[in-house]
Amino acid sequence: MNRETLPYRPCAGFMLINAEGLVFVGQRIDPSAHGFWQMPQGGIDQGEDVRAAALRELEEETGIGAHLVEVIAPASRTIAYDLPDELLGKVWKGKYRGQEQHWFLGRFLGTDANIDLNAHEPAEFNEWRWIAPGLLPEVIVPFKRDVYEAVLAEFRDLI
Template sequence: MKLTVPEPDLPYRPCVGIMLIAPRGSVFIGRRRQEAGPEHVQGDRAWQMPQGGIDEGEDPLAAALRELHEETNVSAGSVVLLGETPGWLAYDLPPAVLKQAWKGRYRGQTQKWFAFGLVGDETEIDVLSPGGGLHKSEFDAWRWEEMDGLADLIVPFKRPVYEAVVAQFAVLAGWSEQAQRAAPSR
């Protein structure tokens, strides 16, 4: 999935996206800090799921767990992997944002998305000083949101990616109940 290509000679930035699903089926979203820049915030469209770049040589799943911790403070031991997109989803930055974001080195991002179920306590979530303040805070607030409302909260040029992610992971909204039904009785 791609939008109009503004700069075909520029590469996409490899990235991961994370859908963190609560046992009741709602999804974690964070509100980007206003100083985050135009690639993340446009008016009231400042909410998004955690995402971030993949380091050189890093496995995408490892990058997803790292980014989840860096942005939300949620540790790998507090989540269970529920799924991943079969391929990569890409978006292009609009021309007005292209030169400002990532110093103009990328035309957009190509993202591998992972869905995790939260099995730990949500009190672990700390977007203001993740990692005990070791990581820069990217969000200034967070909340749980229903999956079908996610695409309306993101900057418009990322909307098709969010729609694809929701379509892919919608079956996971009831993961906790499904796991309880499948568990052997004691």
């Protein structure tokens, strides 16, 4: 498989902050990612608006509807990452080399009782928590660390 000939998968992600300035992260159910945490994110459907995709992914993965979110800002650019060699050809049916992500920052207007990891089948996360933004690069799977550092740099002054 030639990495250079594969496209990036279009993706949207959402950095959700609460009133205390902490960021929502979920622990993926996927056994290969056990012990790692991530912000809600996922693929963009063909023809789907990127903001709509980010809000859809947020709702599917957390149960938090758009009415409980104030979108603060989109990132100024897309942020891409490549899959490590051991995952290339194994995820997303081998169609992509990695993801090109569109990130959004938003404030959570609800309460923790509004969070429902089983709102959509199949569930993506088995646990969730609020963490300090600076901890994001430490909790994500290592090959996405640069992405989380870039997202932090984009939104740091707005959190």
